[in-house]
Amino acid sequence: MTDNILTVEDLKVDFHTEEGTVHALDGISFEVGYDEVLGVIGESGCGKSVTVLSVMGLLQSPPADIVDGTIEYKGTDLLSISDTELNEIRGDQISMVYQDPMTSLNPVLTIGHQVMEPLLRHTNMSKAAARQKGIDMLESCGLADADRLMDEYPHELSGGMRQRVVIAMALVTEPDLLIADEPTTALDVTIQAQIMELLKSLQEEFGMSVVFISHDLGVISEISDRIAVMYAGRVVESATMRNIFTNPLHPYTRKLSESIPSLDSTVDRLPTIEGQVPSLYNPPTGCRFASRCPEHLGEECEMVDPRLKRIEENAAHKVACHLYTDVSEASPPWDVEEGDAQAVTNKATQGDKYE
Numbered sequence: 001m002t003d004n005i006l007t008v009e010d011l012k013v014d015f016h017t018e019e020g021t022v023h024a025l026d027g028i029s030f031e032v033g034y035d036e037v038l039g040v041i042g043e044s045g046c047g048k049s050v051t052v053l054s055v056m057g058l059l060q061s062p063p064a065d066i067v068d069g070t071i072e073y074k075g076t077d078l079l080s081i082s083d084t085e086l087n088e089i090r091g092d093q094i095s096m097v098y099q100d101p102m103t104s105l106n107p108v109l110t111i112g113h114q115v116m117e118p119l120l121r122h123t124n125m126s127k128a129a130a131r132q133k134g135i136d137m138l139e140s141c142g143l144a145d146a147d148r149l150m151d152e153y154p155h156e157l158s159g160g161m162r163q164r165v166v167i168a169m170a171l172v173t174e175p176d177l178l179i180a181d182e183p184t185t186a187l188d189v190t191i192q193a194q195i196m197e198l199l200k201s202l203q204e205e206f207g208m209s210v211v212f213i214s215h216d217l218g219v220i221s222e223i224s225d226r227i228a229v230m231y232a233g234r235v236v237e238s239a240t241m242r243n244i245f246t247n248p249l250h251p252y253t254r255k256l257s258e259s260i261p262s263l264d265s266t267v268d269r270l271p272t273i274e275g276q277v278p279s280l281y282n283p284p285t286g287c288r289f290a291s292r293c294p295e296h297l298g299e300e301c302e303m304v305d306p307r308l309k310r311i312e313e314n315a316a317h318k319v320a321c322h323l324y325t326d327v328s329e330a331s332p333p334w335d336v337e338e339g340d341a342q343a344v345t346n347k348a349t350q351g352d353k354y355e
Ligand SMILES: Nc1ncnc2c1ncn2[C@@H]1O[C@H](COP(=O)(O)OP(=O)(O)OP(=O)(O)O)[C@@H](O)[C@H]1O
Pocket: 015, 017, 022, 024, 042, 043, 044, 045, 046, 047, 048, 049, 050, 051, 063, 215, 280
C-alpha cells in the first residue's frame, strides 16, 4: 500500500489543433493522501480540468495526447491499464462531479434511473436495494422527499437541487476518491455555500479523498487540507492550506491570496492580476509567470525554467520560483550527512566541556 491514494508525476498533455499544438500540461506533479482533500486552484485555462480529465481517462484522443507521465491510483498506473479495467475503477472507486450539473444529467431519464445506474452497473445489488440506496443518498445530500424525487426529471428541479443530485450520483457507490471540478460555479452564492458545507460533511462521513478544483481561493480554503496552485500548465506551489494562507511563497499565490476579499472589505470587486496568462501554443522558456511577476529577478526568470523545489526540511511545502533555494541545495547546519551530523554533535559536546 502506498501512502497516497493518487500520485500524478510529470504529466504532460498536448492538444493537436489546426492552429498548432497546445501544451496544456507541462509536467504536472501532485499527490493526494488517503482521506485528504486537495484543492487545486488557478486562473481559467491553466489546466485544472485537463488534469482531472486525464485522471478520469476522459480526454478525447485526438485531439488530446498524453505525452508523458504517470497517474498512480492505489499503486496502479491508470495510464497503462485497459479500458475495461479503467471502467471498473471509474464511476465506482473514483467518481467526478462536473461544473455544470445539466451536462451530467440526462434530460430524458428520471432522477431515480440516473442515481441507481452506477450501483446497477458496478455492484450486484437488486433494483429494489439500489433504489433504497439512491433514496438514502439523495437524502444525505440534503434533498427532502427523495422518494418522490426519484420519479422526476432533471428539468423539474432547481439548479441547486440538480447539483445535489449530481453529487448523490457521484457518491452513491461510496467512492474512495471524489473529483469535483468547480461544482458550485454555476450556482448563486448562498447555494454555493450550502453545497460546500454538504461536500465537507460527506467527505468526513465517508472518509474519502477529494480533489477539489476552483479558481477561487476563498471557496477552496473551506474544504481543503492541502492546496496545489496551478499556473499555465504547471503546478507552481503546493503546501498545506494553512501554509498557503500564512506563508504563500510564489508571487502568483501571493497575488491570488490578495484577491480574496476580507470580510470587512468595502470593495466588492476582486482586484485582478495584471497582464495575461502566456499562450500555451508557444510557452515562454523561463518562468511562465515572469511577465506578470512583481518580484521578477531579471534574466534568470526569463531564461531558466524554475523546477518545483522543496523549501522546508520536513514540511511538504514546494514552490517553483527562483526566489527560493531547494533544501537539498542549501547548506544550513541541519543539512548534513549522517557522519557529519555525528561530527557536529561531537564538536558541540566538546564545546560544552571547555566552557
Ligand atoms: N479539446 C481541446 N482542444 C484544444 N485545447 C484544449 C482542449 N481542451 C483544453 N484545451 C486547452 O488546454 C488548456 C487548459 O484547459 P483547462 O480546461 O484544463 O483549463 P482550466 O484551468 O480548467 O480552466 P477553467 O477554470 O476555465 O475551467 C487551455 O489552454 C485550453 O484552451
